[in-house]
Amino acid sequence: MSHEQEQDNPKALVVVSNRLPVTLQRSDTGQWEVHSSTGGLVTALVPLLGKRKGMWIGWPGILEETNVDKLLKVASQARGYILKPVILTPEEVNKHYFGFSNQIIWPLFHDLQSRCNFDPAYWSAYKAVNHKFAQTIIENTMADDFIWIQDYHLILVGRVLRSMGMDSKLGFFLHTPFPPPEMFIKLPWRSQIIEALLEYDLVGFQTLRDRNNFLHCIEAMLKGHHVDARRQLVTITSRRRETVVGSFPISIDFREFAQQAASKDVANATRQLRNAIPDRKIVLGVDRLDYSKGIPEKLRAFRNALKRFHEIRRKISLIQIVVPSREDIPEYKVLRAEIEGLVSEINGKFTTPGWIPVHYMFRSLPRTELLAYYRAADIALVTPLKDGMNLVSKEYCVARTDKDGVLILSEFAGAASQLHRDSLIVNPYDVEGVADAIVRAYHMSTDERQWRMRRLRKSIAKRDVFWWVSCFLQAAGFNS
Numbered sequence: 001m002s003h004e005q006e007q008d009n010p011k012a013l014v015v016v017s018n019r020l021p022v023t024l025q026r027s028d029t030g031q032w033e034v035h036s037s038t039g040g041l042v043t044a045l046v047p048l049l050g051k052r053k054g055m056w057i058g059w060p061g062i063l064e065e066t067n068v069d070k071l072l073k074v075a076s077q078a079r080g081y082i083l084k085p086v087i088l089t090p091e092e093v094n095k096h097y098f099g100f101s102n103q104i105i106w107p108l109f110h111d112l113q114s115r116c117n118f119d120p121a122y123w124s125a126y127k128a129v130n131h132k133f134a135q136t137i138i139e140n141t142m143a144d145d146f147i148w149i150q151d152y153h154l155i156l157v158g159r160v161l162r163s164m165g166m167d168s169k170l171g172f173f174l175h176t177p178f179p180p181p182e183m184f185i186k187l188p189w190r191s192q193i194i195e196a197l198l199e200y201d202l203v204g205f206q207t208l209r210d211r212n213n214f215l216h217c218i219e220a221m222l223k224g225h226h227v228d229a230r231r232q233l234v235t236i237t238s239r240r241r242e243t244v245v246g247s248f249p250i251s252i253d254f255r256e257f258a259q260q261a262a263s264k265d266v267a268n269a270t271r272q273l274r275n276a277i278p279d280r281k282i283v284l285g286v287d288r289l290d291y292s293k294g295i296p297e298k299l300r301a302f303r304n305a306l307k308r309f310h311e312i313r314r315k316i317s318l319i320q321i322v323v324p325s326r327e328d329i330p331e332y333k334v335l336r337a338e339i340e341g342l343v344s345e346i347n348g349k350f351t352t353p354g355w356i357p358v359h360y361m362f363r364s365l366p367r368t369e370l371l372a373y374y375r376a377a378d379i380a381l382v383t384p385l386k387d388g389m390n391l392v393s394k395e396y397c398v399a400r401t402d403k404d405g406v407l408i409l410s411e412f413a414g415a416a417s418q419l420h421r422d423s424l425i426v427n428p429y430d431v432e433g434v435a436d437a438i439v440r441a442y443h444m445s446t447d448e449r450q451w452r453m454r455r456l457r458k459s460i461a462k463r464d465v466f467w468w469v470s471c472f473l474q475a476a477g478f479n480s
């Protein structure tokens with residue numbers, strides 16, 4: 001095995017994810033530029049990677065021919081850790097990312113089996129791409145390194161590495177939910193996926209719900225293993241190894257987020273927003289374009305609230321931000337059309353001079369603007385049909401440094417296991433129940449809003465993304 005690390009630092013952290021934490025873009029002059037991605041995971045891992053001369057392995061996100069290696073070598077020097085690309089062909093991206101990952105695992109793991117396209121060609125591409133990732137890992141790491149694989153695109157990587165003779169410590173974290181057995185067994189490649197997960201030394205899920213679903217799948221599908229579930233971390237002993245399984249709820253960088261939300265720029269932008277929609281309560285939705293996020297269901301609930309509760313008409317507006325995502329998949333185009341149809345139907349029915357019930361945006365906003373929307377919103381309406389965690393719910397609370405605002409949260413978001421006590425918990429399929437919650441939030445007293453928000457923020461502050469990283473690494477026996 002070759003390695004670019006110092007020989008006297010035996011234990012480095014190697015993070016592996018489908019996408020590298022950078023984007024490569026051409027500037028106006030045609031030169032390639034490397035921009036860092038933002039987000040909690042990157043913020044939490046980058047200092048550790050820098051400290052231990054670590055490495056991040058992933059697809060750089062471009063299909064154009066260019067000297068990616070050279071570009072990333074320069075970017076690595078500036079960042080203090082190594083960015084190692086895995087180059088993929090357009091067909092691999094198509095069948096691995098858009099195919100197996102997002103038309104099979106994604107819908108199945110969100111309990112939406114009818115949206116799965118179990119095309120065997122997708123499985124072949126999934127295996128091939130996981131193999132490519134494993135090859136890059138084996139060529140660039142040393143035996144003592146801790147290799148932390150992220151998410152559902154790369155489940156098989158551990159298994160391929162073991163088949164290549166790798167004995168390093170391997171960890172895996174699943175950002176999506178893990179489905180119950182009656183859902184999981186529909187996967188034609190269920191045994192390969194379950195067995196691959198047991199090749200890791202540590203498997204992390206977002207919540208106990210997901211961890212338990214995984215354990216139930218093991219019970220239902222595998223023989224000849226032993227489960228020791230006496231502690232928070234469960235140990236599964238199978239023929240080949242011991243795998244520790246736990247739940248590690250992911251979060252955001254509380255301090256950085258709160259600081260930015262309290263900045264002057266955000267305060268100005270918030271004021272402008274409030275002035276544009278005066279004397280009205282703002283309900284906010286921020287979701288990636290995805291059927292798991294329950295956007296049409298949310299719009300129907302809002303329509304139901306306007307229909308049944310005349311007192312909130314002209315007094316409330318929903319601002320729905322939809323961030324473009326996976327538009328190469330036909331179902332996402334259909335979903336967008338459904339959302340836009342509902343928005344225009346609601347506005348067509350209820351709009352009066354001076355009042356638009358639904359303000360709809362289909363684009364990604366700069367961070368400052370997003371924070372201003374969080375701050376301006378009286379109510380956040382977060383109603384996924386199922387979600388691994390849902391960071392928007394946490395970001396809304398953290399951005400409310402004035403300790404006001406109401407969070408309405410789906411019981412099927414992983415975040416509900418932590419935030420259920422002080423948010424208004426709803427079943428996203430229950431249109432009337434969500435409408436009732438909107439009206440309850442609308443009438444909630446300042447006192448109640450404030451004590452709820454204080455407690456929500458306290459709970460998020462206690463378990464931020466740094467806590468998440470250190471819990472996972474501690475469970476893996478990696479001393480960060």
Ligand code: GDG
Pocket residue numbers: 039175176250286287288321323363364365366367370387388389390391392393395
């Ligand atoms: C997956 C799992 C799990 C959104 N709009 C804008 C924008 N965003 C940012 C938010 C937030 C992120 O996107 C969305 O995170 P979520 O957690 O809500 O959802 P997924 O993208 O589905 O993430 C999920 C997560 O992984 C982490 O494990 O919680 O369950 O599905 O951070 O702020 N950011 C900017 N402009 C926008 O318009 N700048």
